[in-house]
Amino acid sequence: MPKKTFSTAPKPKPPTDDQISAYEQGGAGHDRPVDGDAGARPTEPMKRLSLDLPASMHTRFKTACSATGRKMGAEIQDFIEQRIKQLEEEAGIFRK
DSSP states (O other), X not given: OOOOXXXXXXXXXXXXXXXXXXXXHHSTTOOOOOTTXXXXXOOOOOOOOOOOOOHHHHHHHHHHHHHTTOOHHHHHHHHHHHHHHHHHHXXXXXXX
């Protein structure tokens, strides 16, 4: 049986300073809303909210968001904003 020879995988070129800077300014993990994006939010400190959902509800919500090109987080934020307004009205809290 003949011996098999394997060549080493080519090594990628190291990124340039400009590429690193561009990645840090707008790379992965730094999603920015596009002008006119319904998910656009004012810049302010963020807080994380975790919630438990039944698996079937999570799947339905994720599928519906995906099918309509929406982000789950943006949809939840929109819902919370609407519900806050309802609760504030009910409680007699009026914001300017």
